[in-house]
Amino acid sequence: MTIRAAKFTPEVMLSAPRRSAGIPNSDGSKILYSVSTYSFDEHSKKSEIRMLDVESQQTSLITDSPLARSPTWLGDDSILLLVSTDEGETHVVVGETGDANKWDIVGEIPGPVGDLKIKQIDNDTFAFAVSGKATPDGELFNPEKAKKPLTSGRLYKKMFVRHWDHYVDENRNAIWLGRLTKTDGKFKLSELKNALKGTGLECPIQPFGGGDHFDISSTGFIFTAKDPDLDPAMHTKTNIYFSTASSFWAGDDGIQSIPTPQKIDIVGFEGASTSPVFSPNGKQAAFLSMKTDGYESDKNQLFIIPDTRTPNWVIHALASANGKGAWDRSPSSIIWTPDSTSMYLVAEDNGRICLFAYRFELKPKPDLPLMILKGGSISDVTPLKEGDLFISSSSFIDNSLYSLLPVHNTVPGHVFSLPDGIKSASTTTKYISSQTKNGGMFGLSRKQIDEIHWPGAAKGTKIHAWVVKPSFFDSKKKYPLAYLIHGGPQNSWVNGWSTRWNPAVFAEQGYIVIAPNPTGSTSYGQSFTDAIQGQWGGLPYEDLVLGFEWITANLTYVDTNLAVGLGASYGGYMMNWIQGHPLGRKFKALVTHDGVFSMTGQMASEELYFPFHDIGGTLASSPAAWAKWDPSRFTANWSTPHLIIHSELDYRLTMAEGLAAFHTLQTRGVESQFLTFPDENHWVLKPENSLLWHEVVLDWINGFVGLEKYTEARKRALEAERESMQ
Template identity: 50%
Template sequence: MTIHPKFTPELLLSAPRRSAGIPNASGSLIAFTESTYSFESHSTAKELRVLDVETGKSVFITNAFQGVPQWLGDQDKLIWLKGAENGNTSFVTGDAYGKSRPYTAGTVPGPVSDLKLTKIASDKFGIVVSGKSNQDGSLHNPTEAKKPLSSGKLYTSLFVRHWDKYIQPQKNALWYGTLQLQPSIHGRSTDYYCLSELKNLFRLLDLKNVESPIPPFGGTDHFDICPRGIVFITKDPALNPALHTKCVLYYCALPSWTEAVPLELKTVKINELNGALASPVLSSVDNMLALLAMREDGYESDKNRLIIIPNLFDGGYEPVEVFATKDGIGAWRLSPGSLTWAPDDSSLFIQAEDVGQGSLFQLPITPAVGSSSVADLVKLAHRGSITSVVPVGNNLYLTSSNLVEPSYYTILELSPYRVLSEHYASSSSIGLSHRQIDEIWWRGAHDHPVHAWVVKPSHFNPNEKYPLCYLVHGGPQGAWNNQWSTRWNPAIFAEQGYVVIAPNPTGSTGYGQPFTDAIQNSWGGRPYEDLVRGFEYIERNLEYVDTTRAVALGASYGGYMMNWMQGHELGRKFKALVTHDGIFSTRFALATEELYFPIHDLGGVYWNVPQNWDRWDPSRFLDKWSTPQLIIHSALDYRLSIAEGLAAFNALQMRGVESAFLTFPDENHWVLKPENSLVWHRTVLNWVNKFVGLEPVWVDEEGGDEVRN
């Protein structure tokens, strides 16, 4: 029998992390990147590798790369980006077998990313990347920027800062050019490509005050290209991005990817859909456009509507909303997350959250796309959560994960439908199994069914009792899905000896838009009642759970809920609480950067509806705070200011409640650096373990950086 090591924070954080798999044109090879952190050398090793689908073996290509590589058409050649001297970026090509030495096709004078390419001739590719643009239209290179004598910054409008950075004058822009096969030398053909000069598309179009990809998380999902041109989305330049989510979809034909011909920018009008846009994708054959659009401005978790535009580059287009209904709700209960065209334009593959899973659906596309109905959708069976879909011929190449498997590539044959093969990351043997995973349901607020994941220890014995670890997710419009995570991984807590319950209460995604929307102006209402009823259900029905030894933890909105519970009856049910980046007072939310979020969820601006903001303010109930609580808040968290965490800790200390405060000066709303993440895990686990009688995970005999007064 194989004995696996206990699944520890060190094992979680040092396990290899794989990118999405990218198959070549024939589907015989899959390119991917992998990074591994070593706590011995305190360094990260990165590799670009190519997997042979038939043998299951992979070969090393390079460790000098940035981002995700791309295949050069139907050749077994790759192109990738590489950081060069003085902040420049090189475009490097190499064969997929690691036999020949890679070479540089060209270098640009600054950092770029989000590489996409499209074949425009037998010997030429169109290429697009994103990069910061200076105000004069040149590519911004931080290493060459002149350092000002003063650090002062004057702002006269929002944003002042976003996510974890103060707003700078440089903006994201799209840069395009070509990759051309070199002509023969001395009568002998070559297989070397050369990169042309990259042009700032936004500068040529005289586009001002726009950014694409949209910060802070936009990437290749905010633009797409085909031989005929480019489409991209931006925030509406007429509106303040801190107060609005409304986006604009632009497209530009590129009759020549090389010559300096006048370019014409066009805007796509989508009536009655005035919210965020996402996932614009162009089909391979007819260059049809599909994208996702929200109806409501100022609501980032509104339902995504599927839009198809058949004749975008031919003029006279008419956007079609698939599954539209007269009442505007839409016939499909789910909200799509991303889109992928079939190679022959015959169907769309749609990813969507669905009852705790990241599922995949296929929608046949006919000339009368407006006649498509929900009945036409085919759900492709697959466990876990799919993060990437790449069609090759009749097969689908999927990248997925689940609660016990960090990464695996699946090849599906569509007709007949069957799984051809699965390739797991080397970190899959970490002592976890699907036997640890279960699901439960209970009746929550308004008698609505509430779903939760149950994660048990690998050494689980149904005749024993285990302390409860109650996890509340962030968002609040989010969900615990059957998906791997290196930040909040339920299995880490389960392996300590807890039964982990991860509920999806009111506001969660993947259970229909009305359930998501129902949290509006009810932050401490319906979700709290769902959690109370869930705790009662666990007490009555799960005999192997010891609810007298219970702890609760949450981040972001989950952190808000910890503070809310602390002032209410449910908070007395727990031996200890953990709040990571949570709201202490709803009035503090005025210090956030994306102000549209609290304005929407609390029903308006504070001075118009102060009763809404005050009603759900955790700080109103400080007189009841008495449960031991760990507060975590980092300095670069501009979504929720560190003052929120300090205020909560100060209140606990003043009340004489056992408490601790953990902060990282170099982290944002998340803790991402491996060494910091290890401290985070050790601190959190040691905190909750000591209140339920479990052993500490780590003892710092030297005292570490703990500050005692």
């Protein structure tokens, strides 16, 4: 980390090194990681793979090739990398930790692959799995060598036509399996086989599926895939499939044959199944599944295959009579303990991403998972050989933290071993490394973060909100309000790092940032999340109105007469909804990023199951429900200055939504601006585009609340710096 900033600005955030989750060796003494840094002076990105020696806290360069990725340990002394070539192929290379300049090419894969997984079978044999696109005949697709079509036309006879940010073509994701063997000290990778060839199945599932969609063990592999008999635009149902054999990885030159994947049936669960993972000994497996088809934010519930020799023997852990599950949290990932007896679950809880411990036992009233680490936002958990946990996480003020959770003392009355002195659902980690020195490199600190609650619109609910203050906060002064509304709507503001919507960037401009989690938000129980259905402009809007009133009455350091509102996706919908309703008159300015203007525009989206579920039917069957929460019905009230942002490659909420909102504002004579990016999707990801996004947004809102425009302040600072150097 070479950046030390007196003030946290968009340039500082976007040019700061971005470090991946850490990859520890077996005892956690050495940590592999990838890191990328963007330079606005050189307009280029630098990528490195490095290794941290935990004891000395020194890092060493493994490679600075921008083509290298997926660092993986082979034992404790060898490192494997995937390296792209100019011809679109992938080289598999192996090197020793003590000789980072010497790499052996141990395999050549004829196309681009990723999501690498390796499982040691014996001392000299490793199972090898990657994902990559397959052509219709099952061969690995290489876009650099593919024959170019003579026409740009595409004919579709079913949905999807396009998905997220690309038009769907005939190639599909597949899992490629092989065997890595070591003979006379040299590694060699066998030819890879398409494990899904001829099945009609696709894994990982687009657009965001990755290594969490499949796993390998000493006896086979397990994965999730969309149900091939259902239209993917209308259904969320995915199935778990299992392929196993006692000699799965055997063969003279690689895998002899791959058994046809077997579908795992789960009675009563028709939604998405994800996160399949084997126990370390390969004798058990676990996965997550949702009950309701068409609802992508249903609760994940835990299922266990207690004996992989009989994969259709599936146990619903933490079951309840009503089918909703005994544990009112929705885990996102499963990590087995090294002894294969228990597991850890990562799940959101009250605006944080936390870690829970769980041991399945067949008894009438099983113990619920126990919180053992309260986030922040935990992004990755790796058990070490002695059972301790290596944790990668972030927070509002720290973009990358590595820590160790010792696991060696038993909590009375619970089956799990936990750190000394722990008697409740919180614990202390051992610090390993912070990319930003706990935010200090950015001039940020934990004292800037606070939390508030207010009574919600629905009886008995309380709305939780994060408060982020400037580093120069003075309780005796008043600051303008930046009211940030999250997307989803089944989502939440969690105490984690973001380079797209970072509350600290707004706070350091001089705002009190309040980021509420209204009705529909995740991490507060499934009933609270489900309550958004049929209520898009109802309960959440009322929660936000009540919050604005509560802030005005209770936070003396917030000047709600100088308030701005900002939101993206559903948050953008809410900005458009607020613009047409009384709360809109409370703001000096609004910002909508990729928001909904007209509900009927949702019919141009790709995943139609989403509006059909949330609104309560199709446009044809429920036209009144679609019209009820349509922001375009209230454009006669639009009068607050409004910045609209929408990008060309956003196929989830199409470009027409942003243009329609901007044109409405312009024809009404409302002060407004429109920012668009032809090469961005639902998110703005390219550093130069992101910097422009921040410049435009901050200039827009600052100009309405009496703060200096961001670009003017930056220009003044640069001129002062030049003068001081003369």
